[in-house]
Amino acid sequence: MSVDTGFSGPDEATGQGPVTATSRVAPSGRGRWLAFWGPPAAVLAAFLAIWYGVSYLLLDPRRRFLVPPPHEVIRVSFFDPFNLKELMGALWLSTRVAFIGLAIAIVIGLLLAVAMNRAKWIERSLYPYAVLTQTIPILAMVPLFGFWFGFGNFSRTLVVVLFAIFPIVANTLFGLQSVQREHHDLFTLHGATRMTRLWKLEFPAALPSVFTGLRIAAGLAVIGAIVGDTFFKQGEPGIGILIDRYQSRLQSEQMVGAIILSSLLGIVVFWFFGFLARRVVGGWHESAGGPDT
Amino acid sequence: MAGSSAVDASSIPTQTAPLLTFADVSKRFRDGTVALDGADFRVAGGEFVSVVGPSGCGKSTLLRIASGLSDASGGKVQVETDKIGYVFQDPTLLPWRTVQANVELFSELRGLPKEERRRRAAAALELVGLSEFAGHRPRALSGGMRMRVSLARSLTLEPELFLFDEPFGALDEITRERLNDELLQLYLTQRFTALFVTHSVMEAVFMSTRVLVMSGRPGRVLDDFPVPFAYPRSPRLRFDERFARLAGQVSALLRGGG
Numbered sequence: 001m002s003v004d005t006g007f008s009g010p011d012e013a014t015g016q017g018p019v020t021a022t023s024r025v026a027p028s029g030r031g032r033w034l035a036f037w038g039p040p041a042a043v044l045a046a047f048l049a050i051w052y053g054v055s056y057l058l059l060d061p062r063r064r065f066l067v068p069p070p071h072e073v074i075r076v077s078f079f080d081p082f083n084l085k086e087l088m089g090a091l092w093l094s095t096r097v098a099f100i101g102l103a104i105a106i107v108i109g110l111l112l113a114v115a116m117n118r119a120k121w122i123e124r125s126l127y128p129y130a131v132l133t134q135t136i137p138i139l140a141m142v143p144l145f146g147f148w149f150g151f152g153n154f155s156r157t158l159v160v161v162l163f164a165i166f167p168i169v170a171n172t173l174f175g176l177q178s179v180q181r182e183h184h185d186l187f188t189l190h191g192a193t194r195m196t197r198l199w200k201l202e203f204p205a206a207l208p209s210v211f212t213g214l215r216i217a218a219g220l221a222v223i224g225a226i227v228g229d230t231f232f233k234q235g236e237p238g239i240g241i242l243i244d245r246y247q248s249r250l251q252s253e254q255m256v257g258a259i260i261l262s263s264l265l266g267i268v269v270f271w272f273f274g275f276l277a278r279r280v281v282g283g284w285h286e287s288a289g290g291p292d293t
Numbered sequence: 294m295a296g297s298s299a300v301d302a303s304s305i306p307t308q309t310a311p312l313l314t315f316a317d318v319s320k321r322f323r324d325g326t327v328a329l330d331g332a333d334f335r336v337a338g339g340e341f342v343s344v345v346g347p348s349g350c351g352k353s354t355l356l357r358i359a360s361g362l363s364d365a366s367g368g369k370v371q372v373e374t375d376k377i378g379y380v381f382q383d384p385t386l387l388p389w390r391t392v393q394a395n396v397e398l399f400s401e402l403r404g405l406p407k408e409e410r411r412r413r414a415a416a417a418l419e420l421v422g423l424s425e426f427a428g429h430r431p432r433a434l435s436g437g438m439r440m441r442v443s444l445a446r447s448l449t450l451e452p453e454l455f456l457f458d459e460p461f462g463a464l465d466e467i468t469r470e471r472l473n474d475e476l477l478q479l480y481l482t483q484r485f486t487a488l489f490v491t492h493s494v495m496e497a498v499f500m501s502t503r504v505l506v507m508s509g510r511p512g513r514v515l516d517d518f519p520v521p522f523a524y525p526r527s528p529r530l531r532f533d534e535r536f537a538r539l540a541g542q543v544s545a546l547l548r549g550g551g
Contacts, residue, residue, distance in 0.1 A: 182385045185362055189379055190402035200401075204389045284388045284430050 068253045077257025087242065087254070091261050094238035097153060098225035098269075101160025102218055108161070109168030109217070110210070114198065116169075117176040127173075134166045138224075142231040151235040156228055163224030164217040171213025175206025208285045211277035218269040226262045311335040311373070312454055312486050313359060318368035319511070320354050328354040330511035332368070338453075341480055341487040343497035345547060346507030352490040355512070356456045359488060378452030378485070382459040384443035386431040392418070393427040396446045403450070410449075417445035420479065437468040444476070448483065457489040461496070473499055474528060481524055494547065498540045499531060506546050516546055 048070055055069040068076075078084050112130065116123035138159060145155040179202055187197050229240025237245070239262050246255040313336040320329040328351035336342045346352050357363035358370055360379050386395045396414040405413070418424045421441040431439055440460060447455065460476075461469040473496060480487060480500075491497050497504045504518040520539065522530060530536050 180383070180385065182381045182383055183387070185379075185381075186385060186398075187402065188362060189360060189377070190399050192402050196402065200398075201387070204387070207389070281389070284432060 065250060065252050068256065073253045073256045073260070076251075076253035077260075083254055083257075086237075087239075087258060087261060090237050090239045090242045090258070091265065093236055094222075094225045094229060094240065094262070095265060097156045097229075097238060098160055098221045098265075100153075101157045101224065102164050102221035104157065105161045105164035105168055105217060105221065106214065109165045109213075110172055112165075113169050113172035113176060116173050117202065118194075123173070127169075130166055130169045133162050138162045139227065139231050142228060146232060146234070151232050156225065156232060156238070159228035160221050160224040163228075164221040167213045167216040167220065168210075169213075171209045171216070172206055175209030176202045178209065179205045207281050208277070211273065211281065215270060215273040215277070218273050219266055222262070222266045222269055226265075310338060311371075312338045313373070313488065314369070314371040315355070315359075316369040316371075318358065318365045318370055320351065320358065320363070321366045327511040329358075329365075329513070331513045332507075334505055334514050334517070336454075336486060336488055338486050339484070340503060341489065341501045342503045342505060343489045343491055343501040344505045344507060345491060345494055345497045345543065346512060347509045347547070348492060350507045350509050351512030352507060353458050356458050356488065356490055359454075360456055372454065374453040376450060376453045378447035378450065378455040380440075380443055380447055380455070380457050380460045382462045384431070384436075384439035386439055386442055386446075388431055390430075391427065392423065392429050392431065392434070392442050395431065395442060396427075396449060399446060399450050413449040414445075417448040418442075420448060420483075421445045421475070435468075436464050437472060440464065440472060441475070444479070448479070451483075452485050455485045455487045457487065457491075459491055460489075462492065469493075469496070470528065470531075476500070477524065477526060494540050494544045495531065498536060498543060499526065504543055506543060518543055 051067070052069055054067045055064055059067060076083060077087060112126060116126055142155070142159060145158055149155045149158065183201055183205070184197075187201055192200070225238065226240045226243075229238035230244050231240070233241060233244060235241075239258055243255055243258045243262075246252070246258065315332050315334050318329055318332040319327065321327050332351070332355060334342075344352050344355065354363065356379070358365050359372060360377055361372070362379075386392075387398065390398070393414055396417055397410045400410040400413055415424065415427075418427055421444055423438060423441055423445065426434065426438065426442075431442065434442065443460070461472050464472065477500060479485075487500075489497070489500060494504075498518075498520055501520050504520060506515045506518070507513065508515050518539065522533075522536065
């Protein structure tokens, strides 16, 4: 992925580079910095220009609330202490739900994948239902969850878990099953127990896939927390409920502000797992954007 | 070098009682393929026996059975040692481990104490000349170096019987010949018995005390060529006339019997 390779340049991971000095001609520090940040910055500038264009040129003042200009969004959402406090409280709530849900999904997902990897019959019994979490409209079940479990954190966390678990199960299982037959042979020859095999062979071999799954799951967890929230409409407000409320009050500046915040949360989470993957498997696996990819 | 041209069977390492015996061994897979049918041979302690045969003749199956990874469907297999080294064509290093940690793997799986693992790994890396690469990850190494690490890993358990499944088949010719020489060096100093599967007649004749030629599937042993050249064998042996003649005979049988 281009996002990753860009990061591998200035990464400190280059320190543990290989001996086969594949001397890639690196541009100077500033040139590389510009080559890396320049293009996305240009796109951002173009985007903001179009945004301003729509606000001030396309819309007449009475309808400007439909697309409030960027600086108004920032002023109203983030520089008004009351609004900021409201947004941050909601962001904190959604983030907490997303992280708790993600943590639960990771634990259950990994255990499920390990169990499925252990016996074909377990895989055959469970995998279809893991797929089901992808195909049933989870959001449509929100009223049902609310009905059963109330509109508190439990239901919201449950939605996040259902959103996030499948990529973890699927990718971990794929990783565990991707171990070369000869590697298994070696462990068999030297009398490895199942546990040893899992910890010293299957799990490390699966790590790159696990991280791929985690990154997808993390993004979905954030979406699950925020979008699920809009559907709950009740209880302590998370970002989703706020967006819903702003919409009904035509507070478009804060609405856009809330959307920006939730996107930032998604990006931070995605970066975090990318960073973690590079730290953990970057030294030996190409997909993690290691030193010489 | 004198050794290369001397035809002197007396310098072949002393042969003792059979370390490995295959008596009329057959192997039929679940899908009905018959990989081996009546494979019959013996490997005595100290021998270096190569097995050549057309691809798909069950050479690898032979090694899997000898190592215990796979069971024979018929016949009798007897292995007189449990100290078996097994080297695959792929170096099968764990990419997340450093060279040192890879070489320690087998002693780790066997539950040897940490100090002992370190000591053995260091000694084995020394033998293959890769001590200074102990801290590197496998992907930083060339194909030949990875294969040396793979050899070192097996050497840590001081195998009595060393099984090789086309270990140098994926390497370029120069690297391959260098590793042939190095492996022979190890053979002479470490005193293991070797069963070496290869598809290269040159390699088989150059390395071995004996060359077994197998038929196409289902595989069985067609003939058994003693190789009379003394050890240590110089690389120049490869251009010796008698070497060429013997290689020619093996080759002819291989083509005729395929």
